[in-house]
Each structure stands twice: as structure tokens, then as C-alpha cells.
Amino acid sequence: MLLKPSVSSQDHAIGKADANLVIVEYGDYQCPYCGAAYPVLKELMREFGDQIKFVFRNFPLSEIHPFARPAALVAEAAALQGKFWEMHDAIYENQSSLSTDFLFELADQLGLDPTQLQSDLKQDSVEERVDADFESGMRSGVNGTPSFFVNGQKFNGGAENLLDLIRSNAS
Template identity: 35%
Template sequence: METRWQRLRQSKLLLWVCLGAVGLGLLMPLVLLLPRRNASTPPESREEHQALVTTVIGSMDRQTLIGDSPTKGNTNAEVVLFKFSDFQCLYCAVAAGHMKQFVGNHEADILYVYKHFPLTQIHPEAIPSAQAAWAADQQGQFWLYHDGLYVNQDRLGDELYVELAEAMNLDLEQFNRDRASDAAAAAIQRDLELAQQLQLQGTPSFVMNDLLIPGGAPPQLFEEILNQINELLESRQG
């Protein structure tokens, strides 16, 4: 029998029609928000990259994909939105604001998953900030810490990491131990390996179910894609 995840993967053809219809008009004004580039070789075409993403996503079950990553929204939602992000990326900070509003408006409809994608070639604080956020997550404060890092992005460094932990009343001894742990490094590495499997080329990068969304996409495009997925799901339930 067809699984729920398989049915959702089939939505990509409809969604590519949506992207083709509105993508140019929405994305061109946001050229300054194009993502930072990674060093890996990009796929030759958008279609080829989408096919690869579909294959990778389809090869894993839902729980494996999500893992222990921080999430927001409905854990049983049929729509899963992954964000691959770097705390030192300026464009990720802009996208964080957009996502806070988008996810807040659709908490019943989607599960939002944060994945670390540190671009170490250009961002020296990418990994230390990710480790600090992971440590905050061990005490249930990832999203507040996430916001604190982006709001204070021009101050990234050990002083800020400790300052935020203290402001959130985290157990400082545990926080420092956790961020320096092998477990923190392993968690970030798992996210990085997934990003590499997907051949993501920069931050932020988004995948909704198995649809790769351009990093510079504005909130309107996420709304349109979600509407298309929900319409498809409703039609199959009817």
C-alpha cells in the first residue's frame, strides 16, 4: 500500500508548476537574499537537483530524516519543512524572521525542522554557534537561543554564547560541557552529511517534503507551496 510519505513525494510535479508560474516574479526582487555558496559542485540543472533531492528524501523514513533535530509545529503533520541554516549567515537571519511568522501561522499544518549547515569555509563561528545552540537544546531552549544568536549575529563568539545561556537561566556547567561534547559535534556532522547528500549549495536552503525551495524565496512562495500541498492532500482524502 502507498505510504503517506510516498503520496507527498508525488506532489512535486504540481509544485514545480507553481514555482514556474510565480518563481521569477517573486525571486528576482530578492536577488540580494540569494544564499551563500558552499564549495561542493552543484547539479547541472534545477530538474536534476530536484530529482536527486527526491531520491535522497525517498530513501529515508520520516524519523531518520528528522532525527533529534529541533522542531516546531505539529509532530503529526503531513507537511515537513526542513531548513538548513548557519548562524553566521546574514541571509539565514533574514529567513529566520520570515520562518518565525510563516511557521507561527501554520503550526497546526506543518512540522518545521532545523538542520545545522555550517559553512566553515567562510564562517569561523558557524560551528561554535551551532554547538552552543545544540547545548541549549539539551535544556529545552533551542528556539529562544536560536533567536538570540540571530538577533546578536554581529557579536557571535564565546562571550555571547555564555551571556545568552546565563540570560536564559541555563545550567552553565552543563551548557559548557554539552557544547564541547562529542555528541554536539556528531549531531552537527549528521546534519552536514544530509546537506551534502542533498547537494545543497548554500544557506539558507529549504526542503518541503521532497521539494527543494530556493534559498531566497520570499514568504509568499512558501504560502503558495503549502496551499498547493494541502489542496492535493484534501483531494486525495475526498
């Protein structure tokens, strides 16, 4: 399966902007498998962040993870204050504590403006961003989380497999 749409400047990306290796994760903030993949992906970025571009797209499985969508919305609202990755990391690092109140505690800990956050959460654009990510996942053949794409192609494996693959290609 191919990634649809391709990575663009609209995506949340870290690493090397013009990297030859682009990894996209479709993730759910409450998914235990995404939570387990998170430290592996952090290791991947520590080792190869100067060589790869890593992109995160929201894929909240709301039926089974009631806090996945609220977490995605808060992360997108945090992005409007320039703190997407800080919120992304804070959510995954505290995944077992997820609740609506806790998301606002994290926002407070990250120094986000609470009035701005509340206002941004009411913006259609925040919800539309999460919906657009989810829809792109559906169009790309994502049927569970985490799902990875490497240079636009679906990667059939988990974060550990991805790290092993990149390590073997780097050596």
C-alpha cells in the same frame, strides 16, 4: 534533490508533529541570508504553525563564517537542557553580535546551567550532531544557506517564496 535522511524524531522540530507539510531548513547561524530568512520563517510559523512541521538542521559554512560552528555547537548543547529553539532564536535575533563570549552571554540570559553547558560542549555527541546535519546536507545537495526542503524535495527559492507558496496553497 531529495532530503537524506528523512525527518525523524532526532531532528529539532516545531509546529504540528504529524503535519502533512514538513519544511526543513539547512541553516548557518552567521549567514546573513539565513538571518534575513529568520523573521520570514517566524511569520510562517505564526500563520501556519498549526498546519506545518518546521525542522532546522545545522549547516555551518565555517570557512566564511567563523562563528557559525561555535553557534551550532552551543545551540546543540542548549538542546540538552531543553532550550534548542530558545537559543536558535536568540542567536538569529542577535546575529550581528556573534562571538564566542556573546554565545555564553545568551546561554546565561536563557537560564542555562553554565557548568552543564561547558560539560556538554565537550561531549562528542554535540559535535557529532552538527557534523551529521552537515553531512546530511551534503548528501541532499545543499550548496548554500539557507536551503529548504518541502516534504523531502529541495525547494528552489528563499523564505519569502516559501511563505508565498504556502499562503497561496492555504487560500
